[in-house]
Amino acid sequence: MNKTLQRTQQHIVILEASKIISEGLYDILYRSEINCKIDHCDTLDELFELLETKTPHILITNSMQFLNREKEIKKTRKTHPNIHIVGMDCMHMPKMNSLFDASFSLYDSEEQIIQTISKLFEKLSFAHQTKTDDDSLSDREIEVLTGIVNGHSNKEIAESLNISVHTVVTHRKNIAAKTGIRSQSGLTIYAISKEIISIDDFS
Amino acid sequence: MYGFNFKMNMHYHSKYRINPEMKMIHLLEENHLLLLMLQHFEIDFRVGDSTIAQLCKEYDISENLFIRIANLYSGVRVANNTSFSKKDVLRVINFLKNSHTYYRSDKYPQIRNFIFQLKQNHPDKELKLLEQFFDEYFAEVLEHLNYEDTIAFPYFIALLENKENTAASTNYSSDEYSEHHTDIELKLKDLKSLLLKHLKINDDWMLRRQLLFALYELEYDLYIHSLIEETILIPAGIGIENE
Structure with a gap:
């Protein structure tokens, strides 16, 4: 199995009203080598509520859940382009295949189910490899960080580095994700401890 | 598990x-x-x-x-x-007030004390800054707690006791409460990240572990606290306003 698959934790949401099915799937996933955390929703509305605060990597859903709600699903797809959707088929539903990135049947073996999901993860980790593997900041990010701790606005940072404000915002997001720190004062302590700036520059 | x-x-x-x-x-x-x-x-x-x-x-x-x-x-x-009765909601408000006391007089001062001791033991510049970071953060938290105690909770209590006048006569509302609801948990995460990922502090195992335990305990209670506000108090307030 792909190494990144075990190292980086994947976030899976199971959308399934049947307790027997969702708990069965839960156990299969936890027994497998996939390093994941799992949330569970009974209904599509519960899922939408969850998506307001979280962005899972994969959604595994009973295909019946999408019945007559294709519009909402397509909209969610647009607002959350990074979620991969796996359909669980309880019966044949050819019409909805376009909504899923992959699917398996309730009667597939444990290995088949894990394989289906692993394949998606490999695709995912390939796309995000540079992000998930390394927590050290790039040179550009260090330049942006220096601007932040010196109290410069996004616009000022953008001008001094000759990049767009949008790019600065993206760098800021990546800095927060890598360091686990969001506040300016927290980032200042980070920058000093990594000797990116010296305390004399700062005061 | x-x-x-x-x-x-x-x-x-x-x-x-x-x-x-x-x-x-x-x-x-x-x-x-x-x-x-x-x-x-x-x-x-x-x-x-x-x-x-x-x-x-x-x-x-x-x-x-x-x-x-x-x-x-x-x-x-x-x-x-x-749905919860009015008596339940009053009880919830009392519960939340008591948790404020726990933050204000128990957990945050304890954490402050740990950070202070850590700074005494390691006179590095980073720890001085960490203490400063914490003090500013604590001041923000106190401000938020005071706001809830003096404005938000009295509003909800008045709403429960005399609904016609309150909703109509004040500009305040449950919606505004949820908006004002600042993210106290954010800087707490910053603190944890600094201690677990970045700041190099030698030895002092006991003190650092005590500090981390205290941060986790605080984070846990704050998380439940906001869930109670979001899933019980605010829906109850909106329910009465709409009656």
Whole structure:
């Protein structure tokens, strides 16, 4: 199995009203080598509520859940382009295949189910490899960080580095994700401890 | 697997569901952090052999409310379809006030003290800055707690006691409360990241572990605190405003 698959934790949401099915799937996933955390929703509305605060990597859903709600699903797809959707088929539903990135049947073996999901993860980790593997900041990010701790606005940072404000915002997001720190004062302590700036520059 | 994964699995229904016939002492064996809940409810820790039903009767709390909050503390978020009586909501406000006391006079001062000691032991510039970071953060937290105690909670209490006048005569509303609801948890995460990922501090295991334990305990209670506000207090307030 792909190494990144075990190292980086994947976030899976199971959308399934049947307790027997969702708990069965839960156990299969936890027994497998996939390093994941799992949330569970009974209904599509519960899922939408969850998506307001979280962005899972994969959604595994009973295909019946999408019945007559294709519009909402397509909209969610647009607002959350990074979620991969796996359909669980309880019966044949050819019409909805376009909504899923992959699917398996309730009667597939444990290995088949894990394989289906692993394949998606490999695709995912390939796309995000540079992000998930390394927590050290790039040179550009260090330049942006220096601007932040010196109290410069996004616009000022953008001008001094000759990049767009949008790019600065993206760098800021990546800095927060890598360091686990969001506040300016927290980032200042980070920058000093990594000797990116010296305390004399700062005061 | 289910006990401490509470944040990850909050939509996952736990293996057992709390019912009124369970003995409190057994629930505490499963999750000792429920002691925080008892304290906020002003229930004595010496629970003896009492069941939840008996405790609720003794302390005049509805079983419905007690179980909902106990479930939150155990990582179970049950579908939000039960409604609470006015008495319940007043009880919730009292619960939240008590948790404010816990933050203000207990947990934050304890953490402050740990950071202060750490700074004394390691006269590095980073730790001086960490102390400064914490003090600014603590000041923000106090401001938020005071705001809730002096503006938000009195509003909800007035709303419960005399609904016609309050909603109409003040500009304040439950909606505004949820907007004002600042993210106190954010800087707490920054603190944890600094200690777990970045700041190099040699030795001092005991002090650092005590500090981290305190941060985790605080984070846990703050998280439940905001869930109670978001899933019980605010919906109840909006419900009365719309009546």
